Amino acid sequence: MKLAENIKERLAAILGDRISVNPSIIEQHSRGEGHLPSAPPEAVCFPVSTKEVSAVLKICNEAGVPVVPWGAGTSLEGNVNALRGGVCIDLSRMNAVLAVNAEDLDATVEPGVTRKQLNSYLRDTGLFFPVDPGADATIGGMAATRASGTNAVRYGNMKANVLALEVVLPSGEIIRTGSRARKSAAGYDLTSLFVGSEGTLGLITEVTIKLYGLPEVIASGVSSFPTVEDAVTLVTEAVQLGIPLARVEFLDEQTIVAVNRFSKLELNVAPTLFFEFHGSTASVDDQIAQISELVASHGGSKLESSTDIEERNKLWHARHEAHYALLAMRPNARVYGTDSCVPISKLSEIIRLTREDLERVPFFVSVIGHVGDGNFHLGMVIDPEVHSEFELAEEIHDRLIERTLALGGTCSGEHGIGYGKTRYMEWEHKNAIGTMWTLKRALDPNNIMNPGKVLP
Known part of the structure; x- marks a missing residue:
């Protein structure tokens, strides 16, 4: 749709020069990192408070203007593409760490805080936030897409790590879901409803998340295998045995070729597993010993393990850059x-x-x-x-x-x-799609929130 001039003027009255129709800004906000074609918004707004987000949504809802939330633009399924034009709300300037409650192992942040920014802020507390989708995504975007990543095998995904939210509904109404308590039986679980909703039900403006103590020892490990089946079966057995792996990543031969070339590594070109072990010295040693036995039983190369932080960072940086390594091919x-x-x-x-x-x-x-x-x-x-x-x-x-x-x-x-x-939602959920649409229409009757996403 074409964004009317009077709507731009009303938004500018709230945001001043923090609304842009600059072609380069529009193009920057037209797509994520995936393969799907660009779909640009008509304007990009940069609010700095929940109050401003509320005012912008109220105007857009009254006028039927589509709204697309934006975090860091690292999504892969067209989650941020503005399929029907309208307004992109870029939350990157709402990037304050609002509270860290070290005793309770939780923190509250604005949605534009990135995971690297948060962990840098936490560096002196002995705590960290473990959810790591690879990209330096925003916490708000990670909550909205129910992100996961390399640490999920031990620490879980965003659903398991979000305690509470502040959400602005399409009408501009501001609600809070959940609390800092670790469990609750009070009413509908609205936090879980919004986590993973991809901005189709409301816009997240505050996130309360769990934190974890930094492990005493962190060790990485690498081993290659004769076949893909050997590598993958080892992982299945490790999980079934209850070995508390922090991370275990599989890379096939093609991926190793790309990663070696892009990240200047010299890994053996074969199906490969990257491991990471967290815990006390005794616990990590025990995990390495158990995995080494499994590696040997599946014909893998000797597990090369290290607690050196530079070696570990180099390994995981290469894994996180795999997307760009593929592009370079x-x-x-x-x-x-x-x-x-x-x-x-x-x-x-x-x-x-x-x-x-x-x-x-x-x-x-x-x-x-x-x-x-x-x-x-x-x-x-x-x-x-x-x-x-x-x-x-x-x-x-x-x-x-x-x-x-x-x-x-x-x-x-x-x-x-x-x-x-x-198209896969109907394959997977069949009779539940109607219920999902009932929720969508109840919260977003004008269908302004990220239209064309999630629901077929």
């Missing part, structure tokens, strides 16, 4: 990234079947994942302008999700739905 291409999550016992099977699909593709593809919780990704490096490549990637994605659901899994473990996965 084919200049001017995009990564068509997928996201599937199955029960841990089914992980080896679905990766095996998926890799059989990949034997015939003409483009570079990697398999990578947070395999400790059954979550993995394909990174298909395609030219979006070549229709046959895009169609083939879509076909592979469809078959992956069909298998995932047949095995009792979900179409998204952490990417969210955006509009890239909306």
